[in-house]
Amino acid sequence: MYRAAKDTPPCLDNATFAGNVEVQASKGRGRGLFTAKDVIAGELLLCEKAFSYCSSKHSKTSILINTHTSQATLGTQADLITDIVQKIFRSPSLMPVFTSLYHGDYEPVDEAEVDGMPIIDTFLVNRIVSFNVFGCPRTSLENHSAKSTSESPHHTCRIFIKASHINHSCYSNARRSFIGDMQIVRATRNIPAGSEIVFWYAIPGPNYTYEKTQEKLKNWGFQCTCAICQQSKKIKKNVSSKRLALLEALKAAFGNRTSADLPKAERILNAVEKTYTELATDLPRLALWHPYLLLTRIYCSKNQQDKVIETAWKVLKSLGFKIKRQNPLSLQSPFEIEQWGLMEDCLT
Ligand SMILES: [Zn+2]
Structure with missing residues (x-):
């Protein structure tokens, strides 16, 4: 073909x-x-x-x-x-x-x-x-x-x-x-x-x-x-403003990647998570998967395997995937996809 x-x-x-x-x-x-x-x-x-x-x-x-x-x-x-x-x-x-x-x-x-x-x-x-x-x-x-x-x-x-x-x-x-x-x-x-x-x-x-x-x-x-x-339409103004402010702070924390303040980026991402009320498995968290992917790439460039695995799972979780893992910290561990999430372009 x-x-x-x-x-x-x-x-x-x-x-x-x-x-x-x-x-x-x-x-x-x-x-x-x-x-x-x-x-x-x-x-x-x-x-x-x-x-x-x-x-x-x-x-x-x-x-x-x-x-x-x-x-x-x-x-x-x-x-x-x-x-x-x-x-x-x-x-x-x-x-x-x-x-x-x-x-x-x-x-x-x-x-x-x-x-x-x-x-x-x-x-x-x-x-x-x-x-x-x-x-x-x-x-x-x-x-x-x-x-x-x-x-x-x-x-x-x-x-x-x-x-x-x-x-x-x-x-x-x-x-x-x-x-x-x-x-x-x-x-x-x-x-x-x-x-x-x-x-x-x-x-x-x-x-x-x-x-x-x-x-x-x-x-x-x-x-x-x-x-x-529908969920985005009904979100309260103060919550969406807070989320936007956190995402701006996140950009500053990532900087030009080589000088990224990773602990701070993780703290901000944790705060962004709290602006969502629905479970990610019910509704994907669109503002989160991309920063987590960036975090994964940075940890990968630093050869921090544990962090790579942890943040890569968070990418998938943000997109609505539900994955059962036997050993969460091992790449070799068998896993099972219980629910598929949103399939974004740069992840396929
Ligand atoms: Zn829509």
Whole structure:
């Protein structure tokens, strides 16, 4: 697959697999993608070929002007719209599949054909693309391994029909990756049958705040109501101010890493822990995992193995992992993951 993904266009000779998922109504958010059976962390949920695909490398630098909204669409995304219009015109049976995707409040034209020729509502195509387009690398592996290429990390635009039904949540239970024109979605936690599959459209990174998250999502026209956002919304002002002040003090304690005051950093992190009321296993503590990871790296550079183990466990605990260990201070000790947590990008 990786060899085939090097070709241009990188169209893989593989088929879509969607046996573990099904589209269902999702309360308050239209439709969503749900598990059709119990799945365990790491299991394949969906492997889907792109419905349409365009690469910036071969962009015809098209410009499309939407006379409804007076907005212009440029480059690869404009090429994608053109490609979809031509594809549906040549194969009108694909129209219902594509036009069933979310298109906001746009009212499509009623007529499907005139004089035996299909009518393609290009405004509708434009709206669907604007809400559902995926900006992807040629392969996620290349992207993660940071190999230098002349291509930008998100140099292709694609539309996936099934994967477009996956709704947003900061408390994601799935992870996606790309290879050529395929998207692969795997479970990152154990998910019972009939549960909604969710992943983030905007990553709730270490600097997560409720306000910043809603701002990032406004282009999709909804507000996130996941457990993390709900808890963050109701946090008292004095608690959030205290947490922010502690995190500022933590930055000063870390300094430029070589001069870090590690005992002080640990004391501050302990104080940040106390600003949370819910258990980390119930709700990840987003402000903590990144500083603990930094602490782990610093202890690693100092070859302090006990501290490396202790802080690495705290990284995972902050993200909601529940791990049973026979000997907490030994790397060789067997352990069992009782609950999987949030799968942040730089930890995978
Ligand atoms: Zn959220």
